[in-house]
Amino acid sequence: xxxxxxxxxxxxxxxxxxxxxxxxxxxxxxxxxxxxxxxxxxxxxxxxxxxxxxxxxxxxxxxxxxxxxxxxxxxxxxxxxxxxxxxxxxxxxxxxxxxxxxxxxxxxxxxxxxxxxxxxxxxxxxxxxxxxxxxxxxxxxxxxxxxxxxxxxxxxxxxxxxxxxxxxxx
Numbered sequence: 001x002x003x004x005x006x007x008x009x010x011x012x013x014x015x016x017x018x019x020x021x022x023x024x025x026x027x028x029x030x031x032x033x034x035x036x037x038x039x040x041x042x043x044x045x046x047x048x049x050x051x052x053x054x055x056x057x058x059x060x061x062x063x064x065x066x067x068x069x070x071x072x073x074x075x076x077x078x079x080x081x082x083x084x085x086x087x088x089x090x091x092x093x094x095x096x097x098x099x100x101x102x103x104x105x106x107x108x109x110x111x112x113x114x115x116x117x118x119x120x121x122x123x124x125x126x127x128x129x130x131x132x133x134x135x136x137x138x139x140x141x142x143x144x145x146x147x148x149x150x151x152x153x154x155x156x157x158x159x160x161x162x163x164x165x166x167x168x169x170x
Contacts, residue, residue, distance in 0.1 A: 001060045007053070008061035015115065016061035018156045041166035052164065059160040062153050069114035077114050078102045084121035085136065108139040112146050120146035 009017040047055065069077050081102045109117050123129040124137055129145045131137050137145075 002064065004057050005061035005064050007057035010061070013115065015065050016058060016153070016156075018062075018152045041162045042169040043163075043166045044169070046168050047163070047166075055160050055164050059157055059164065062157040062160065065115070066113060066150060066153055066157065068111045069109075069117065073114040074106070077106055077109070077117050080114075080118045080121045081105050081142075084125045084142075087125045105139050105142060108143055109146060112143075112150060116146050116149040119149045123149070 005016075011017050085101065120129070120142060123145055124131060124142065127133050129137075129141075131141055131145070
């Protein structure tokens with residue numbers, strides 16, 4: 001999967017480029033796209049080898065990008081959380097209190113990629129997260145911001161997989 005993912009275009013952060021999965025396909029190819037779970041997309045013809053390879057590479061790259069942070073990224077995740085928390089006056093804990101707070105928040109975010117946590121922390125710290133800036137965010141608010149960061153990637157992965165599994169109707 002990693003070898004396949006190398007072929008997918010990446011942005012300046014090394015993340016897969018997120019755009020509509022249809023952008024690389026001819027408009028006449030897709031007959032119908034489902035909006036209900038369990039429904040399948042329909043194609044006017046089978047995907048060419050090149051189209052299938054591009055979609056497969058894209059799906060693999062997104063899947064890898066969405067992997068939860070690993071043991072090697074714990075220190076970075078904790079540093080991002082601590083930096084975000086330190087921007088709130090009420091969150092000036094030190095020592096064991098700060099470590100415990102960060103460890104609990106990290107546990108709440110365990111299933112998310114490190115890059116998404118970093119972006120969420122930056123959004124919160126900059127006041128771009130649509131949260132009340134007068135108060136420090138709780139764990140569920142931080143999680144919601146991080147989930148919003150990964151949402152376009154999850155949609156793009158779903159769309160690419162739907163097209164890869166689509167039925168030919170003509």
